[in-house]
Amino acid sequence: MAARVCLGRGQHAVAGLGTVTRASHSAAPRAQYDAVIIGGGHNGLIASAYLQKGGLKTVVLERRHVLGGAAVTEEIFPGFHFSRASYLLSLLRPHIAEELELKKYGLRVFKRDPHAFTPMLEEGVGGRPPRSLLLGADITKNQEEIGKFSKKDAQMYLGFLAHLEKLACAIHPLLDAPPVDVPRIMEGSLRTRLSALNTLRPLIRSGLKLGKNIPDFYELVTAPIMKVLNRWFESEPLRATLATDSVIGAMTSPTTPGSGYVLLHHVMGELEKEAGAWGYVEGGMGGVSKAIAQSACALGADIFTEKSVEQVLVGSDGRAQGVVLQDGSEIRSRVVLSNATAHVTFKHLTPQESLPPDFLKAVDQIDYTSPVTKINVAVDRLPNFLAAPNVSEGVPGPHHQCSIHLNCESVDVLEQAYHDCLQGRPSTRPMLEMTIPSVLDSSLAPPGCHVVSFFTQFTPYSLGGNAWSAEDKQRYAQNVFDWVEQYAPGFKSSIVGTDILTPHDLEQVFGLTGGNIFHGAMSLDQLYLARPLPSAADYRSPIRGLYLCGSGCHPGGGVMGSAGWNSALTVLADMKRG
Known part of the structure; x- marks a missing residue:
């Protein structure tokens, strides 16, 4: 059953989004809009806000029950609220956050400091804990930490950061x-x-x-x-x-x-x-989507969940004329913007006879390879790392708020993990980025409990040409937990629930072709003038009136918003020119 996100005369709470209100009396999409946006990811929501600001009556249609695309919060286990896919915020363009007044609409971010923790898997010397590397905003402390491994590197680090920032x-x-x-x-x-x-x-x-x-x-x-x-x-x-x-x-x-x-x-x-700097969004990453949606609604956009688009309508003149929904109903519009990947947009949603064969062939060549399996874990106590033992039970240390890098103390380990995947098998010693956002945001888990996110690499899309079975997924997760156990004994016994998302699962749940979190590899052949293709790098498609606005466009992935912003401005400029 479809759910309207923006309601007047009463409110409707959408799972993972919260309550969004707007002065409108309609509980279903209109038959006619100026612009239809396929997909309620953050870029689509941002595009809707700017199109509304530009005077176009806009509707956003999201197939899932929750808005945000990969930037969502979901209660997978009772009382445990996860940033199920995307899990950190930093790239969101400041001018977008300011112009859409996202703080006014509830966006709050917990900045992490320190931000990176790399424990060593080694025997401590003289009864001391194993070494670790803790990095944050304090340059003096960073130099002390790096100095444990190299005095020379400690002196070079500040110059490197300045160079990179420039x-x-x-x-x-x-x-x-x-x-x-x-x-x-x-x-x-x-x-x-x-x-x-x-x-x-x-x-x-x-x-x-x-x-x-x-x-x-x-x-x-x-x-x-x-x-x-x-x-x-x-x-x-x-x-x-x-x-x-x-x-x-x-x-x-x-x-x-x-x-x-x-x-x-x-x-x-x-x-x-x-x-x-990077941080955790209050209430999970769905908080970003919620704030953008509220801003768009206040500007006049209509936003609906559980409205799956089946096809883009293309007229006899070769122009996009709207969309057909899964239930067979049609919504007409002057323009259509797709927040989906280029593959989904052009291979599944667009009539194939409307696109040039060479263009379709090029779409088939876009690289969507993903090495990522995301594992969300509910635990009943705080992990206790050998390299930084808990001072008091249940009391977080500075390192608990960080991106915790496990199996990352050696480049050779990273290389071997990559080469395992090239052979078509999950890494035997996977690269793990572990985060515990509930350390800074206690609303995400019951008292004393925590939500833990594992962004793991490297895992193939399929195993020997076959889909991952439930047993394969459990076997891989157990290997991940076995490695965590070596750094933080007792972790496995603290687990009360797991949610395992392989590349195939990320594709099925979130519409990420190949499971690629960036909507396409961020390789040099798929950036700027070639993203997603040289013939579609300007957000326009071969079909007049059909545009892309997702992360598969320039400037790429991450919760940045630039693709939605740029696409909306392109649409407005085209309509002004006629």
């Missing part, structure tokens, strides 16, 4: 604008060409910001990240900890060319004006 900040103009409009620059009237030249401005601003650092930027985004890290550092735990951000969510290794860009993508955000 490169990341230079990309910001590119995030907030569509890619260069090459077709309009090269074709059309002189007036059209001159107008299209304006799309070069963000690229020029980025170039000017980089200045003499352009060669460094080029190297970082094209080279294996280890080539860069080896030049800066000598200690293995530090290099491996930094290298994890170059492979997180990507089917790549620290020695693969181009892995440096993934690292840059993960440090280009900010939180409370602190560059590179």
Whole structure:
């Protein structure tokens, strides 16, 4: 049964979203809108808000019972509320949060400090605990921590962070604008060409910001990240900890060319004006989606859950004219925006005869390979790490709020985990990023209990050509928990519930083709002018009036919002031109 998110005259609470209200009397979609958005992920919601601000009556149609796409909160076990897929916030563009007044609509983020904890799997010396690496905002403390492994690296670390921040900040103009409009620059009237030249401005601003650092930027985004890290550092735990951000969510290794860009993508955000900081959203990641939806509703958007789109309507003139829902009903519109992946949009939702064969062939070549299995765990007590023993039972230490990197103290371990997956099997010693958001947000779990998230790599989409069985999933999860047990004895006995999402599960539940959290690999051949394809990099499709607005577009994945913002502005510009 469909659920309307934006209601007047009463309120309707949607699971994982909360209550959203708006002054409207309709409990079902209209037959006609200016814009229809397929999918209620954060980009689709952001696009709806900006289209409404631009004067277009807009509706968002979400097939699931909960809004947010991968940015959702779900109560999987009674009393335990999980950020079931996406689990941290940093990349959300500040101007979007400000313009949509997301704090006014309830967005609150718990900033983590410290933010990274890498315990060693080793015997302590002289009765002391095993060593660990704890990194945060305090540079002096960071240098003390790194100094346990290398005094030289401790001195180099501040320079490395400044270098990385300089490169990341230079990309910001590119995030907030569509890619260069090459077709309009090269074709059309002189007036059209001159107008299209304006799309070069963000690229020029980025170039000017980089200045003499352009060669460094080029190297970082094209080279294996280890080539860069080896030049800066000598200690293995530090290099491996930094290298994890170059492979997180990507089917790549620290020695693969181009892995440096993934690292840059993960440090280009900010939180409370602190560059590179990450945090937990109050109430889970659904809190982001809730705030965006409330803002969009206040602007006049209609938003519905449990409304599955079956097909995009294409008229005899080759223009998108609306959508057909799974129940057979039609909603007509002037434009359609798809928050789904390019594969889902063009291979499943669009009439194949309406698209050029060469374009469909290109869509088939988009890389959606994912190495990720997400495991959400409910526990009845706080983990106790050998490298940082709990001072008092149930009282969190600074390290509990961090991204806890397990099996990440050596680059060789990361490499072996990657190569296991290349052979078509889950890593025997998987890379684990463990987070415990309930340490900072007690509303997520019952008293004394916690929600634990494991972002694990590397796991293949299928095993020997076959789908993962329930036994395969349990076997892999048990291996993960066995490794956690070595770092934090007693963890396995604290588990009261598990939710295991392999790449195939991520695809089925969240519509992430191949299970890829970025809506497509963030490799150099699928960025900027080639994301998701060179012929669709400007958010437009071969069908007039049909646009993409999801993370498969420039500038890519993460809860950033830029794709939704850029797509909406493209639509408004096109409609203004007629």
